[in-house]
Amino acid sequence: MTIREGYEFAKQEYEKWGIGVDDVLEQLSRLPISIHCWQGDDVGGFEVNRGELSGGIDVTGNYPGKARTPEELRQDLEKALSLIPGKHRVNLHAIYAETNGEVVERNELEPKHFAGWVEWAKQNGVGLDFNPTLFSHDKAADGLTLAHPDEEIRKFWIEHCIASRKIGAYFGQELGTPCLTNIWIPDGYKDTPSDRLTPRQRLKDSLDQIFAVPVDENHNVDAVESKLFGIGSESYVVGSHEFYMGYALKNNKLCLLDTGHYHPTETVSNKISSMLLFSDQVALHVSRPVRWDSDHVVTLDDELREIAHEIVRNDALDRVMIGLDFFDASINRVAAWTIGTRNMIKAMLYALLTPHAYLKQLQEEGNFTERLALQEEFKTYPFGAIWNYYCEKMGVPAKEAWLEEVKAYEREVLSKRG
Numbered sequence: 001m002t003i004r005e006g007y008e009f010a011k012q013e014y015e016k017w018g019i020g021v022d023d024v025l026e027q028l029s030r031l032p033i034s035i036h037c038w039q040g041d042d043v044g045g046f047e048v049n050r051g052e053l054s055g056g057i058d059v060t061g062n063y064p065g066k067a068r069t070p071e072e073l074r075q076d077l078e079k080a081l082s083l084i085p086g087k088h089r090v091n092l093h094a095i096y097a098e099t100n101g102e103v104v105e106r107n108e109l110e111p112k113h114f115a116g117w118v119e120w121a122k123q124n125g126v127g128l129d130f131n132p133t134l135f136s137h138d139k140a141a142d143g144l145t146l147a148h149p150d151e152e153i154r155k156f157w158i159e160h161c162i163a164s165r166k167i168g169a170y171f172g173q174e175l176g177t178p179c180l181t182n183i184w185i186p187d188g189y190k191d192t193p194s195d196r197l198t199p200r201q202r203l204k205d206s207l208d209q210i211f212a213v214p215v216d217e218n219h220n221v222d223a224v225e226s227k228l229f230g231i232g233s234e235s236y237v238v239g240s241h242e243f244y245m246g247y248a249l250k251n252n253k254l255c256l257l258d259t260g261h262y263h264p265t266e267t268v269s270n271k272i273s274s275m276l277l278f279s280d281q282v283a284l285h286v287s288r289p290v291r292w293d294s295d296h297v298v299t300l301d302d303e304l305r306e307i308a309h310e311i312v313r314n315d316a317l318d319r320v321m322i323g324l325d326f327f328d329a330s331i332n333r334v335a336a337w338t339i340g341t342r343n344m345i346k347a348m349l350y351a352l353l354t355p356h357a358y359l360k361q362l363q364e365e366g367n368f369t370e371r372l373a374l375q376e377e378f379k380t381y382p383f384g385a386i387w388n389y390y391c392e393k394m395g396v397p398a399k400e401a402w403l404e405e406v407k408a409y410e411r412e413v414l415s416k417r418g
């Protein structure tokens with residue numbers, strides 16, 4: 001059976017439930033995923049005075065072929081993008097600036113240091129998102145940045161975040177699509193704090209100063225990302241979920257939910273509907289925590305499908321900014337991007353091929369038997385046949401054929417890197 005024949009058969013199965021499969025594929029092709037650049041070089045960046053990775057995050061593994069320059073990173077991203085159906089975005093961190101061999105302090109970064117990325121984004125038809133980098137730096141060595149008691153250090157990071165928002169606006173203006181500039185800080189304490197309030201007051205004041213600087217909202221959208229704990233901040237994180245949820249709602253900012261930043265049995269899928277009731281938009285970092293915020297490559301697991309269901313069943317495709325955040329150095333990094341991003345898109349397709357209106361009706365009627373029966377039956381509907389056709393239609397390899405391309409790329413390009 002050809003991919004086309006498989007599709008025609010599968011399409012009929014879904015159409016019996018009133019699902020317009022061609023419309024679904026059209027909708028899916030317009031959905032951008034923000035692909036994080038840092039999977040390509042283990043969150044290293046290209047600073048001249050580059051510091052060790054810090055901030056309570058860690059990358060394990062030593063797979064050969066990591067990108068060492070902006071050119072290599074972009075080449076690897078292009079390879080991954082060629083294997084992922086649809087038009088997407090690329091998410092940068094400030095440490096990916098290009099400064100021509102000069103040391104430029106992070107609070108002095110300017111749009112010109114990202115001109116190479118903008119040029120590349122234009123050529124490849126991708127939007128850009130951005131993050132100030134408040135880790136891997138000697139001014140963050142004690143794990144405190146925007147909540148630091150030292151006013152000089154705090155000022156440095158405030159200035160870095162302001163500079164980053166301006167870089168975000170530059171991306172948005174140049175590329176004609178608003179940039180999501182997301183602030184995440186590592187600040188916290190290893191052991192039980194004697195004062196939880198004061199650092200949070202300082203963080204609030206820092207954010208107020210950062211956002212007091214006007215930046216065109218048509219080009220730059222601000223987000224804040226919370227966390228539960230990190231390595232070295234096990235007992236207390238200043239920017240907790242409650243902190244940022246309160247801050248974002250009161251100040252009209254986007255809350256960014258990272259799926260690795262909650263208690264292990266707490267799910268982001270269960271938060272989306274609540275957040276959307278009180279906020280126009282919400283942003284995600286989709287990751288896969290394995291026992292901790294381990295940032296494993298995203299797989300097509302129950303939680304990923306549930307996140308996708310929540311976005312689709314609440315008609316929120318344009319209200320949830322989907323970004324990815326994982327970094328695995330134990331496998332081929334181009335494959336990591338490809339697997340994780342294809343899975344995110346697969347989950348969205350799976351959700352779009354579900355008869356949500358009928359399932360909602362069953363719940364309202366209290367018909368939980370049929371609700372469960374259908375939810376389970378749909379898991380084995382011929383979703384794979386639709387996915388394969390979608391890949392073919394979008395001009396990327398169907399099924400596992402992409403892996404051969406990654407293997408060839410590894411042979412011809414990655415293995416030649418020192």
Ligand SMILES: C[C@H](O)[C@H](O)[C@@H](O)C(=O)CO
Pocket residue numbers: 038043057131184225227258285293325
């Ligand atoms: C690189 C980091 O993952 C990123 O800045 C942040 O989003 C995070 O999730 C830290 O745990």
Ligand SMILES: [Mn+2]
Pocket residue numbers: 184225258285325
């Ligand atoms: Mn994150």
